[in-house]
Amino acid sequence: MYRQKYLFLLPGLLVLVAIILFPLLFTIRVSFSSWDVYNPGLNWIGGENYGRLWEDARYWQALGRLTLLSVTTVLIQYVLGFALALMVWRDLAARRLFRVLFLIPMMTTPVVMSVLWRTIFHESLGPLNPILESLGIGAAPWLSSAGWAFAAVVMVEVWQWTPFMFLLLLAGLLSLPNEPYLAAKIDGAGPVRTFFSVTFPMLGAISVGAILIRLIEASKIMETVYVLTSGGPGTSTETSSYYIYIRGMRDFQIGYSAALSLTYLIIMIVALTVIAKLLVRALVKDAA
Amino acid sequence: MLKITDLELLVGSVAHLAAINASFQPGTLTTILGRTGAGKTTLMRAIAGLIAPDRGQILLDGTGWTRLPPWKRPVAMVTQQFINYPHLNVRDNVAFPLVRAGVAKADAAARAEAALARVGLAAMVDRRPSALSGGQQQRVAIARALVKKAPVLLLDEPFVNLDYNLREAFRKDLVDLLAVETGTVVLYASTDPREALQMGDQIVLLADGRIVQSGSPRDVFANPASLTAASVVNDPPINPIPFHQNGVADFGALGQQAITLPSGAYTLGLRASDIRAGGPHQARVTLTEVTGSETLTHLSLNGLDLVMQEKSVVLRSPGDVVGVHLDLHKGLVFGADGQRAGV
Structure with missing residues (x-):
C-alpha cells in the first residue's frame, strides 16, 4: 500500500522522459553521427564532429559575441530596470500608469518588435536617421556596419527586456x-546612502534571480538577430544559437549542429553555475 | 539644551500637536507621559524630523533644526517596533550609524561590540536580528541608539511590545545605561505613569497634542494641575466624583465633606487606591481585573463608575455587591473648568 505512492509519480516521469530525457539522449547520439542532407541516419563517426567544432573559429567567435551581447544587455537592463523601478516605487504621481506603460515592450511579440525596429533602423527609409540628422548628430549605418549593427541588437534587446528586470525589481521593492x-534616516543615511546600504543589499537575492533569468534568456537570443540583422553584416552579429541554426536548419548538418548544441549547452551550464555562485557571493549577504 | 517653541502639527483640521513649548536639559531623562493618541510619537517623530510640523521651532543649543532632514539631525531613536536592518548581522546593525558618520569600519565594529556588551548581547554579534527574540532585537536597537552618542536620544515606548517581566528588567537596565550619558537629552515616551515615576528626572504630560503639565514626577503626581493631568498621571485613571459646594461639599448619597471652597459645582478626583472594600456604600461589581498582585475592581455606585485598587488578589464576579469606603478627604478638587481648585 505504502509503495503504491510511487505510481503517482509515473505520469510526471513519463512526461519528463518524453520531453527532456529522450531528446537530450537522442541529440547526444546524433552528435556522434554524420547525419546531413546526403547521408541521413545514425551512423557512428566517434568524436569527429567535436574535433571539427574545436577548430571552427566561427563557432567560438559567435560564442564570444554572445557572451559580450548577453553581459552588455543584461547589465544595461539591470541598471535601467532598477532605475525605473525606483522611479515608480513610491512618491510619483500616476505611478500605476507608468508601471503599466513600462511593461509594454515586454508584451510585444519579439519577431513583430524586431520587424518594427528594423524599419526604424532602416538607413534611408527609417525615421531614426532623419531624427538624428535634425538633431545635428548625423546618420548612422545602423544595420550595414558591424559595430552599429551590434549596437542595434543591444538596443532592441534592452528595449524589449528591461521591463522584465523592472517588473521583478519593482516586486522586490514593494515587498521590502x-x-x-x-x-x-535616524542613523544618518541620506537617500543615496540608503539605496546602497539598505535597498540594494536587501534586493540582493531578487537581483541574482533576475540577472540569472535574463542571462539564460539572453544566451538563447535568436529572433532579434534573425529578423534584425540575420547575423550580419558578415557574421558580425551572429550568436551561438543563430550559428547552430544555420548549420542545422540551413546547411542541414544535423550531426554537426547536434555536437554544437551539446557543447553550447555544457558551456552554458558551467558558465551560468559559476556566474550564479559569484553573483550570490557578491550580492546576497546571507551567503557570507 | 533642546528647546521646542510653539510646535504645531495639523492633520486636516485636527491638531496632533498644538502649542508645544518645552525645554530639556542634557543629562536629564524626561518622560513624555500620555495616553494612546496623545501625541507622544508625533512629538518624537517631529523632533527626529520624520514628520514636518506646520509651525514652531526645534533648537539644540540655540541652533534650529526644524528644516533639517532627519539624517542630518543629531538624534538617536528607539521605537516601539523592533527596528533593525534584517540584511546585516547584529554587529553591523549597531555599527551602521558610526559607519555612516565616517568612522573607520574596524573602529566602528569595535565600538559596536562594546555597545552590545553593555546591553548583554556580546555573544550574539554575528547573528542576524531575525535569529533573536523580541527583547534581544530591541536591545540591538538600543545599542545602535547609544553607540551614536547623539546629543538627543528619543525612546518611543521601547518596551511596550515586551512582556511584563522583560519590561521591568529592561527598564532598570536602561536607567543604568543612561546614567553615564551625562551630556544627552533623553526623552522617553510612555503611557505608563508608574514607568514615568520610576524613570524620569522630569515629566511632561501630554493630552490631545498639548502639554497639560510638566515638572518633577513626584510633584506632578502629588499636585496635578487639572483633571486631565490627574487622569493621565494616575493608573488606573483617577475617579471623577461630582459634588456641589454650598458651605460644605455635598456628594449626595455619598455624604458630605467639610471643604473650604466658594459655592459652585466641582469634581473630586479620587485615586483608585483611596477607595477601600468594607464600607457603608453598596456598590455593584461590573468587572474585576487582577494584575500581578493587585486587583482592580470596577464598580457602579449611585450612577458613578468607579475603580477600586487593592493590594491583594480578590476575585469578585460581575453583579456581586460589595460595601466600599471612599476616602473623600484624600481627593483632589477640580473646578468646573477642569483646573485644580482649593489649593
Whole structure:
C-alpha cells in the first residue's frame, strides 16, 4: 500500500522522459553521427564532429559575441530596470500608469518588435536617421556596419527586456519592509546612502534571480538577430544559437549542429553555475 | 539644551500637536507621559524630523533644526517596533550609524561590540536580528541608539511590545545605561505613569497634542494641575466624583465633606487606591481585573463608575455587591473648568 505512492509519480516521469530525457539522449547520439542532407541516419563517426567544432573559429567567435551581447544587455537592463523601478516605487504621481506603460515592450511579440525596429533602423527609409540628422548628430549605418549593427541588437534587446528586470525589481521593492528605512534616516543615511546600504543589499537575492533569468534568456537570443540583422553584416552579429541554426536548419548538418548544441549547452551550464555562485557571493549577504 | 517653541502639527483640521513649548536639559531623562493618541510619537517623530510640523521651532543649543532632514539631525531613536536592518548581522546593525558618520569600519565594529556588551548581547554579534527574540532585537536597537552618542536620544515606548517581566528588567537596565550619558537629552515616551515615576528626572504630560503639565514626577503626581493631568498621571485613571459646594461639599448619597471652597459645582478626583472594600456604600461589581498582585475592581455606585485598587488578589464576579469606603478627604478638587481648585 505504502509503495503504491510511487505510481503517482509515473505520469510526471513519463512526461519528463518524453520531453527532456529522450531528446537530450537522442541529440547526444546524433552528435556522434554524420547525419546531413546526403547521408541521413545514425551512423557512428566517434568524436569527429567535436574535433571539427574545436577548430571552427566561427563557432567560438559567435560564442564570444554572445557572451559580450548577453553581459552588455543584461547589465544595461539591470541598471535601467532598477532605475525605473525606483522611479515608480513610491512618491510619483500616476505611478500605476507608468508601471503599466513600462511593461509594454515586454508584451510585444519579439519577431513583430524586431520587424518594427528594423524599419526604424532602416538607413534611408527609417525615421531614426532623419531624427538624428535634425538633431545635428548625423546618420548612422545602423544595420550595414558591424559595430552599429551590434549596437542595434543591444538596443532592441534592452528595449524589449528591461521591463522584465523592472517588473521583478519593482516586486522586490514593494515587498521590502519600511522599518529599515526609518532606521536609516535616524542613523544618518541620506537617500543615496540608503539605496546602497539598505535597498540594494536587501534586493540582493531578487537581483541574482533576475540577472540569472535574463542571462539564460539572453544566451538563447535568436529572433532579434534573425529578423534584425540575420547575423550580419558578415557574421558580425551572429550568436551561438543563430550559428547552430544555420548549420542545422540551413546547411542541414544535423550531426554537426547536434555536437554544437551539446557543447553550447555544457558551456552554458558551467558558465551560468559559476556566474550564479559569484553573483550570490557578491550580492546576497546571507551567503557570507 | 533642546528647546521646542510653539510646535504645531495639523492633520486636516485636527491638531496632533498644538502649542508645544518645552525645554530639556542634557543629562536629564524626561518622560513624555500620555495616553494612546496623545501625541507622544508625533512629538518624537517631529523632533527626529520624520514628520514636518506646520509651525514652531526645534533648537539644540540655540541652533534650529526644524528644516533639517532627519539624517542630518543629531538624534538617536528607539521605537516601539523592533527596528533593525534584517540584511546585516547584529554587529553591523549597531555599527551602521558610526559607519555612516565616517568612522573607520574596524573602529566602528569595535565600538559596536562594546555597545552590545553593555546591553548583554556580546555573544550574539554575528547573528542576524531575525535569529533573536523580541527583547534581544530591541536591545540591538538600543545599542545602535547609544553607540551614536547623539546629543538627543528619543525612546518611543521601547518596551511596550515586551512582556511584563522583560519590561521591568529592561527598564532598570536602561536607567543604568543612561546614567553615564551625562551630556544627552533623553526623552522617553510612555503611557505608563508608574514607568514615568520610576524613570524620569522630569515629566511632561501630554493630552490631545498639548502639554497639560510638566515638572518633577513626584510633584506632578502629588499636585496635578487639572483633571486631565490627574487622569493621565494616575493608573488606573483617577475617579471623577461630582459634588456641589454650598458651605460644605455635598456628594449626595455619598455624604458630605467639610471643604473650604466658594459655592459652585466641582469634581473630586479620587485615586483608585483611596477607595477601600468594607464600607457603608453598596456598590455593584461590573468587572474585576487582577494584575500581578493587585486587583482592580470596577464598580457602579449611585450612577458613578468607579475603580477600586487593592493590594491583594480578590476575585469578585460581575453583579456581586460589595460595601466600599471612599476616602473623600484624600481627593483632589477640580473646578468646573477642569483646573485644580482649593489649593
